[in-house]
Each structure stands twice: as C-alpha cells, then as structure tokens.
Amino acid sequence: MIKLVFYFLLGIFHCQAILQENPPPTPRSFPACVLLTNGGSRVYCYGGSLQRNQDGPSGPSNEVDILDLSIFNSPTIPALTWKKSTFAYANAGVALASINNDSALFLYGGNQQWPKNNTGYIVSTTDNSIMASLTAANPMDSSLTPFIHESRVVTLQNGTIWMFGGQLINYNLRTATSSVFLFDPVSQVLTNLTVPTPGGNTRFGHTATLSKDGTKIYVIGGFIFPPETDVQFQQNNTQLTDIWVYDVPSSQWSTVQANSNQTTPPAMRTFHTTNRRNHC
Numbered sequence: 064m065i066k067l068v069f070y071f072l073l074g075i076f077h078c079q080a081i082l083q084e085n086p087p088p089t090p091r092s093f094p095a096c097v098l099l100t101n102g103g104s105r106v107y108c109y110g111g112s113l114q115r116n117q118d119g120p121s122g123p124s125n126e127v128d129i130l131d132l133s134i135f136n137s138p139t140i141p142a143l144t145w146k147k148s149t150f151a152y153a154n155a156g157v158a159l160a161s162i163n164n165d166s167a168l169f170l171y172g173g174n175q176q177w178p179k180n181n182t183g184y185i186v187s188t189t190d191n192s193i194m195a196s197l198t199a200a201n202p203m204d205s206s207l208t209p210f211i212h213e214s215r216v217v218t219l220q221n222g223t224i225w226m227f228g229g230q231l232i233n234y235n236l237r238t239a240t241s242s243v244f245l246f247d248p249v250s251q252v253l254t255n256l257t258v259p260t261p262g263g264n265t266r267f268g269h270t271a272t273l274s275k276d277g278t279k280i281y282v283i284g285g286f287i288f289p290p291e292t293d294v295q296f297q298q299n300n301t302q303l304t305d306i307w308v309y310d311v312p313s314s315q316w317s318t319v320q321a322n323s324n325q326t327t328p329p330a331m332r333t334f335h336t337t338n339r340r341n342h343c
Contacts, residue, residue: 088128088145090114093213095159099188102165104132107188110173112155123175125153127191150191152177156212160224162248167194169224169246172211174232182210195251211239215269219311220277223247227282228266231291241265241290261307261318265290268333275339282307285333
C-alpha cells in the first residue's frame with residue numbers, strides 16, 4: 064500500500080501569527096522551495112508571483128527567503144526567523160533543486176524568460192551568486208529544452224535531477240511535453256527521455272514524490288491532458304486516485320489505484336503538496 068501524506072496549502076506563507084516578526088516573507092504565489100540539510104537544516108525559497116493590488120507591485124519576484132529550522136529543537140514554537148535576500152533575476156514557477164551536497168541550486172524554467180535565452184542557472188546557496196548559466200546552445204539543445212513553468216522536480220539518489228510536466232511558456236501556455244528530463248549536475252547536460260506515459264498524456268499542477276528506496280516517483284493530482292495542446296483546465300475524477308508511478312531503474316511509467324479507508328475518494332485538487340513519511 065502506498066502511504067503518502069498530503070499537506071494542503073491554503074495560502075502562501077499562511078501562518079501569519081507566527082511570521083509577524085523578523086520580517087515575514089513577502090506574500091506571493093508559485094514560489095520554489097527546497098529543504099537543505101548539509102550544514103544545518105533550512106528551507107530555501109525563491110521567486111514567485113507578487114499579488115496584484117493597488118498598493119504594491121505585481122509580477123514575478125526576485126526575493127529569496129531562508130528559514131533556519133534548528134529553532135524547532137526548542138520545546139516551544141518560537142517566532143520563525145527568516146533571512147531575506149535577493150537573486151539577480153525575478154521569476155515564478157521555477158523548478159528548484161539542491162545539487163552538489165547542498166552547495167548549489169539548480170534553477171530551471173519559470174514564467175519569466177531568463178536573459179540571453181538562458182533556460183536556468185546554477186546558483187550558490189551561500190550568497191545567491193550565479194555559478195553557471197544553462198543555455199539552449201551548448202551543452203543544452205533548444206529542441207529538447209522548452210521553457211517550462213511549474214515542472215515538478217525530484218533529486219534522485221545519484222544526484223541527478225528529474226523533471227516532468229508543467230506548461231510550455233514559449234508556446235502560449237500549452238501543456239508541457241510528456242518527456243522526462245534528466246539533468247546531470249557534473250556535466251551540466253539535460254537529457255530528454257521519450258518514455259510513453261499513461262494514456263500518452265502529461266500533467267500540470269501535480270506533485271512528484273520520491274520513494275524511500277529511491278526507485279519510484281509518485282505523481283499525484285493536477286490536470287491530466289494530452290501533451291503540447293491548448294486546453295481548458297478542468298478537473299476530473301481521476302486526478303487524485305489515478306496515481307502515476309515512474310520506475311527510476313527502468314525509466315518506465317505505470318499506474319496504481321490508491322487504497323483508502325474513506326467511502327468516497329479524496330477531493331480533486333491541483334497545486335497541492337505531498338511529502339513522504341519516513342517509513343514509506
């Protein structure tokens with residue numbers, strides 16, 4: 064039985080009672096966050112779309128917020144201390160992953176085209192400086208690297224970055240390709256794996272969670288549509304019970320039906336979060 068814990072986001076950085084000090088991150092949607100554990104546990108969040116209102120700016124943000132998790136060793140929950148800084152460029156819906164033993168970050172895609180036709184960057188976790196630019200020329204092939212918004216990313220146990228799904232920003236917000244992309248942090252090469260997906264479809268607004276043994280990736284929720292098509296985003300009843308499973312060793316997809324103790328399946332959802340329990 065697959066046991067995954069769902070954490071539902073009712074808003075970005077919603078716990079305002081705790082975050083009133085230090086100061087809290089700027090409210091925004093579609094930020095990219097990753098857990099860093101080397102050198103002390105901390106959450107690193109970048110970018111996102113600023114809320115549209117009459118009193119402030121709108122559009123993508125370049126804000127970086129880092130939360131030190133060591134304070135949770137306290138017997139009481141203290142006010143959360145965020146360290147705020149900025150990155151050179153603003154973006155939202157970026158694929159973000161830790162690489163090189165948490166010394167650097169992999170940033171890819173988003174809804175704002177990077178300067179000079181770059182598809183992403185390798186960024187230092189120490190000072191947010193750009194260590195390398197990932198371009199569509201060399202080593203990356205523009206025919207294999209569409210600029211993707213909200214692609215889901217997983218760091219495999221061998222350090223390779225796995226990406227799947229999202230929207231194609233360069234093509235009027237069509238659904239993304241059904242291909243799987245693998246990024247090697249050492250060679251900085253992005254590989255396109257054309258692997259048949261269930262029903263030949265792709266997903267958008269889903270989650271991707273790596274199993275404890277590193278052999279499976281579970282894709283849950285979101286919209287299920289044919290790849291590279293203009294679509295009307297409407298939910299359907301298969302979105303949460305139709306779980307796609309990517310087998311890492313064989314690079315093959317399959318589907319499973321989740322068991323539930325509920326008389327009715329969980330409500331459909333997109334842009335949620337999932338996490339793996341330690342024993343799964």
